[in-house]
Amino acid sequence: MWSSIDKTVVEELSSIVGEDQVVFGVGRVEGYLLDETPLPIRPEPCRDVVVVKPASTEEVSAILRLAYRSKIPVFPRGGGTGLVGGCIPTRSGIILCLERMNKVTVDVDNMMAEAEAGATLHDLIEAADRSDLFFPPHPGDEYAQIGGLIACNAGGARAVRTGVMRNYVRGIEAVLPTGDVLRLGGKLIKDNTGYDLMQLIIGSEGTLAIITKAFIRLYPKLPFSITMIIPFDSRSAALKTVPRILRTGIMPLAVEYVERIPIEVSAARLGLEWPCKEGEAFLIIILAEQDEEYLYRVCEKLLDVCVESGSLEPLVAERRDEQDRILRIRSEIYTALKPSMVDILDVTVPPASIGLLMDKIDEISRSYNTYLPAYGHAGDGNIHVHIMREEGWDTAIYDEIRDKVYSVTLELGGVITGEHGIGFVRRRSLLRFSHPIYIDLMKKVKQIFDPNNILNPDKLLP
Ligand SMILES: Cc1cc2nc3c(=O)[nH]c(=O)nc-3n(C[C@H](O)[C@H](O)[C@H](O)COP(=O)(O)OP(=O)(O)OC[C@H]3O[C@@H](n4cnc5c(N)ncnc54)[C@H](O)[C@@H]3O)c2cc1C
The missing domain is CATH 3.30.465.10 (Uridine Diphospho-n-acetylenolpyruvylglucosamine Reductase; domain 3)
Incomplete structure (x- = not known):
């Protein structure tokens, strides 16, 4: 039951991919309308859409020729795990679902x-x-x-x-x-x-x-690995240790940052327990190497650096199942926090400035009398700061906090997104925190590739 795309278009799409690979109608398209963006900022999807599932590049090409000719918006969809509303259809059009092309x-x-x-x-x-x-x-x-x-x-x-x-x-x-x-x-x-x-x-x-x-x-492959949890008394102490770790010349596979409250919520959700009893903020360091002896040598060296930097008693996981358990708890944080979250920010600063960024975020938290849980990829300066729901707060306050976090990030030479992208939800911020010449050039590039503006309209560009 949709009106904007006429019957002949559906027939043409069916002739390209086969009738059973074209899905439309209320109740049938629901599974293709959302991604993992937190509900309070997620755009309301347009339901007046037709989902098309091509099996080859030739079929994708034929669908786009039709869409281009008829000026029908096309929304490419992958796994729907995006966090910025990138694949959500915001206008009547075609959802292009690539799931059958999976070799x-x-x-x-x-x-x-x-x-x-x-x-x-x-x-x-x-x-x-x-x-x-x-x-x-x-x-x-x-x-x-x-x-x-x-x-x-x-x-x-x-x-x-x-x-x-x-x-x-x-x-x-x-x-x-x-x-x-x-x-x-x-x-x-x-x-x-x-x-x-x-x-x-x-x-x-x-x-x-x-x-x-x-x-x-x-x-x-890197057959040998160790996962360490390094506890600290404060966020700042944990993050200020990261540049010291990187300066040793040892290259961990990951240097992740997590905090007690979110990691315990995450562990509880999985029916597990966070294994570190002391500390408020933690670095999870994964080492992976070709050579086992070298692995143990660099592990000891890194532990020394952490202890010299004021860490509490580190926990070293060597067994595969212990390491997997720690990573499972780390991976579940987003899902665990999601129900009470307004937004997950994705700011990135030069790696050595990550401790300073956290000091500034602490100041913002204090001035609003709130907690902004953070976790993320400390080793590359990319941290996910979460704005949580607060009783009696309206959109204006959440926007204000977001803008303040972005402002301090930019002051430190950073950017508003390190990995999640702009999608639908960060367009206003992109405009506000980017140079107009940059925006203008991007618009011109878009115009060259897509003169009819059919491909993922309302995304990325303000
Ligand atoms: C629990 C969790 C953990 C995550 N961890 C990370 C992480 O560590 N690092 C990270 O970077 N991200 C992470 N993400 C975000 C997400 O997984 C990534 O952004 C991923 O790249 C999205 O891929 P997708 O296939 O799900 O794309 P979708 O969400 O379906 O789409 C994302 C964007 O890509 C476009 N797109 C999809 N397929 C195509 C195509 N074939 N051609 C052109 N455009 C296309 C869509 O139009 C949309 O704009 C995480 C998400 C979740 C839920």
């Missing part, structure tokens, strides 16, 4: 995966593992799809050592809003052929092109 093959000699856009992060990790290889970053929820991870240039806990999605993507196949297919890069380590349009499409949040396939670099 992953591995070229062992070139150490490269060839992954279709609808394959999940989990599929990629498994395919690499079956070939005795390793996809080093862990850039998001494992239900996220390759297309979504690339479109968001997702980051994750291991970025401190391994970099982010764009450091692994060596080639993409993408369909332009006109329906033309573009192939960029390949199984290549070097490619210096003109403007790097591939890197422009990576992180473009579905506004410039539909990613249909990618070549992704893999690495040898």
Whole structure:
């Protein structure tokens, strides 16, 4: 029951992908309308949509040709794990769902995966593992799809050592809003052929092109690992230890920051217990290496640095099940806090400024007499500060706090988002905290790629 897209368009879509791969009507499209954005800031989805599930790049191209000709908005959808409303349809149009395009093959000699856009992060990790290889970053929820991870240039806990999605993507196949297919890069380590349009499409949040396939670099496995929990008395003490750790030259796989209240809520949700009894703020340091002896040597060195920096008694997990339990509790924090959360911020500062940022956030918390729980990827300066619901507060107060956190972040040379992107919910902030020339250039780029503004309208650009 929808009106804006006429019957002939539905018939044409059905002739491209098959009738059973076109979904519309109240009650049938509900599962395709949302993502993981907290409810108070999530945009209200438009239900006047048709979901289309292509099985090939040719089908994606035919759908876009039709949409371009008829000026129908197209909303690309991956795993729906985004945190900024990026895949939520905000107008009547087509939801392009890539889930059927989910093949992953591995070229062992070139150490490269060839992954279709609808394959999940989990599929990629498994395919690499079956070939005795390793996809080093862990850039998001494992239900996220390759297309979504690339479109968001997702980051994750291991970025401190391994970099982010764009450091692994060596080639993409993408369909332009006109329906033309573009192939960029390949199984290549070097490619210096003109403007790097591939890197422009990576992180473009579905506004410039539909990613249909990618070549992704893999690495040898790191068979030995240790996970340490380092407790501290205060947020500031924990975070100010991070630059000292990084200056040792040892490169942990992850340096995560968590705090007692959220981590205990998360553990309780899983029916588990947070194993550290002392301390209010914690660094979770993961070390992973090829060589076991080296692993233990660097572990000892890092423990010394932490103790010298004022840590309380560290906890060292060596068994796989102990390490997995700690990471499960860490991974569940967002879901545990979500029901009482207004927003999850994603600010990033130069790594050495993360302690200073936390001091400023503490000042903001005190001035509003509230608690702003924080956790995140301390090793790369990317921290998720949460604005929680408070009795009697209205949107204006939440906006004020958000703007204050953004202002102190920018003063420290940071940016408003390090990995989640702009999507729908950060457009006003992008405009407020960016130079007008930058915004103007982005609008011109969008105009070149998508003159009819059909691809993910209302996203990224103010
Ligand atoms: C519990 C949890 C943990 C998370 N941890 C992290 C983390 O550590 N690091 C991190 O960076 N993010 C994290 N995220 C956020 C999320 O997983 C990432 O943003 C991920 O990249 C979203 O991928 P998706 O497939 O779910 O995309 P969706 O949410 O479906 O879409 C995201 C954006 O990508 C676009 N898009 C999707 N597919 C395509 C395509 N094929 N072509 C073009 N555009 C496309 C959409 O239009 C939208 O703009 C987390 C989320 C959750 C819920």
